[in-house]
Amino acid sequence: MKRLFVLPLLALAAAAHAGPGAHGPNGEHLDAAPAAASADVLARLPDGSVVLPMPAQRRLQIRTQLGELSDAAASVELPARVVMDPNSSGRVQTATGGTVHPGPRGLPVPGQRVRKGEVLARVVFQPSPLERANQRAQLAEVRAELQLARQQAQRLQSLEGTVARREIEAAQAAVQSLAGRERALAGSVGAAEALLAPVDGVIARADVVAGQVVEPRDLLFEVVDPGRLLIEATTSDPAIAAGIVGAALLGHPGVELKLLGAARSLRDGAMPVSFRASGRGALPLALALGQPVQVVARLAGSLKGVVLPADAVVRNAANEPVVWLKTSAERFVPQPVRAQPLDATRVVVQGVEPGVRVVVQGANLIAQIR
Structure with missing residues (x-):
């Protein structure tokens, strides 16, 4: 009687531990997925597939969709960075150099909004002791000449009628000339250069503190319009640059790009292509100057593939792009594919048969199951 129960128990044990494609003693097909699923255990099988019971799928919010073959625009992914718009941004530099003094509102800080023409800071020119002494000596000499010229003009004015009119006018002209020289020299002693905001915008960069000594042509401030980058x-x-018909910013669905044009000369072995960035609808641009980004440029051609959300494509242990296919109610199989970005949120994959069910949400969680 014991022998009658041994074979069924052995068969059940073999079925519980058999891998995919295994067969029982009578030729029946054994699958490990139902056994694992019945235990409500998340497991990766030897063939690389994953058993995910239905309760676990609900907890992980796994979502799938049927893959449909369609024509999609050919695209290419280009490295890029955020730069300032020369028509709505500007840099503030000093032409003379000197000591930095705060403006009427103090020194601006990054992120502060300023108006065009606003005084951001003042740079007081600091000559050497010898230059300062020469300036003061010239100023004293001009003031002495100005005093003598005024006295001469007054004497000639008092003798009007006996002195020629042209002599009086010449003396008055000499007074005006010396007065102008005196004002110019007086203004050069301790002169200050006002640093003005070139455009309306936000301070993107500020590299000064009060009392700092700066050199001519030093970059002190950068002002940008955050809505125009x-x-x-x-x-x-x-x-590729000549065939671009549109573009999107990878990972930034709220940003719209408008092609401005491509350069006609190489810079560091590459051709720059410029796009204007704008917020979609009322959304602000969440970008910063110098930020590295990826541009998905749409080309004039087309290709066939399955359009999926970008989150559906993950990397396997060999760093290959794969998607997860749902082959049964609780079993998922990785499928290597060739993926190409379509826009900021979608990709076109090749290597997936139409009509199969592809995981479009939670693929990264399935890939982590060991």
Whole structure:
């Protein structure tokens, strides 16, 4: 009687531990997925597939969709960075150099909004002791000449009628000339250069503190309009730059790009392509100057593939792009694919048969199951 129960128990044990494609003693097909699922255990099988019971799928919020083959615009991913718009941004530099003094509202800080023409700071010119002494000596000499010229003009004015009119006018002209020289020299002693905001915008960069000594042409402030920025992408293929018909910013669905044009000369072995960035609707631009980004440029051609959300494509242990296919109610299989960005949130994958169910939400969680 014991022998009658041994075979069924052995068969059940073999079925519980058999891998995919295994067969029982009578030729029946054994699958490990139902056994694992019945235990409500998340497990990765030897063939790389994952068993995910239905309660776990609900907890992880796994979502799938049927893959449909369609024509999609050909695209290419280009490295890019955020740059300032020269028509709505500006840099503030000093032409003379000297000591920095705060403006009427103090020194601006990054993120502070300023108006065009506003005094951001003042730079007081600091000459050497010898230059300062020469300036003062010239000023004293001009003031002495001015005093003598005024006295001479007054004497000639008192003798009007006996002195020629042209002599009186010449003396008055000499007084005016010396007065102008005196004002110019007096203004040069301790002169200050006002640093003005070139445009309306926000301080993007401020590299000064009160009392700092700066040199001529030092960059002190950068003012940008946060709503008007440019994206500068680069490509080494001039044919790609000439074939771009549209673009999107990868990972930034709230940003719209408008193609401005491509340069006609290489810079560091690459051709710059400029795009104007703007917020979609009323959304502000969440970008910063110098930020590295990726531009998905749409080309004139098209290709066939399955359009999926970008989150559906993950990396396996070999760093290959894969998608997860749902082959049964509780079993998921990784499928290597060729993925190409379509826009900021979607990709076109090749290597997936139409009609299969593809995981579009939670694929990264399935890939972490070991």
